[in-house]
Amino acid sequence: MRHAIYPGSFDPVTNGHLAIVDRGLRLFDRLIVAVARNSAKRPLFTVEERLEILRGTLKERPRVEIDAFEGLLVDYCKHRGTHTVLRGLRAVSDFEYEFQMANMNRKLDPSFDSVFLMTGEEHFYISSQFVREVAMFGGDVSCLVPSTVQERLRHKYGQGKAK
Numbered sequence: 001m002r003h004a005i006y007p008g009s010f011d012p013v014t015n016g017h018l019a020i021v022d023r024g025l026r027l028f029d030r031l032i033v034a035v036a037r038n039s040a041k042r043p044l045f046t047v048e049e050r051l052e053i054l055r056g057t058l059k060e061r062p063r064v065e066i067d068a069f070e071g072l073l074v075d076y077c078k079h080r081g082t083h084t085v086l087r088g089l090r091a092v093s094d095f096e097y098e099f100q101m102a103n104m105n106r107k108l109d110p111s112f113d114s115v116f117l118m119t120g121e122e123h124f125y126i127s128s129q130f131v132r133e134v135a136m137f138g139g140d141v142s143c144l145v146p147s148t149v150q151e152r153l154r155h156k157y158g159q160g161k162a163k
């Protein structure tokens with residue numbers, strides 16, 4: 001069984017993340033989508049909200065598990081019995097951070113490895129941060145996120161009730 005962890009903030013999950021999950025499922029038998037609890041960023045959604053959104057969005061993918069982790073990614077990987085992490089790469093700007101992180105993690109655990117999937121042309125401009133900003137000002141994010149996320153964003157920004 002090949003399995004990998006797809007870690008991130010997922011604040012909130014976007015169509016870009018979902019495309020990486022679906023492509024990851026072609027490479028791995030199981031994927032653990034893991035929300036980092038100790039991200040330095042100030043989140044819009046709480047970890048519990050993000051987990052709930054991810055569970056709802058990915059419920060039709062039985063080979064995907066949703067989890068959260070705290071502390072070092074390499075420790076979480078060991079705890080989950082895998083050494084492989086899946087990450088998405090958008091632009092050059094992602095590369096430097098990902099390159100540093102992959103190497104730092106390998107320094108901490110030499111058996112650790114990262115698999116990078118290059119984003120598709122329809123998702124390269126999508127980031128959770130831009131989704132939050134566009135939604136905050138009432139912009140249309142329907143082609144960037146699943147409809148449940150769109151609803152949650154509207155609710156968060158007081159633009160209507162979530163179903």
Ligand code: ADP
Binds near residue numbers: 125128
């Ligand atoms: P982090 O806070 O760790 O950057 P994110 O939730 O922003 O976490 O993203 C998790 C992973 O998904 C990262 O590897 C990121 O590069 C990737 N990712 C995010 N958005 C996209 C996208 N539109 N296309 C491809 N990969 C993406």
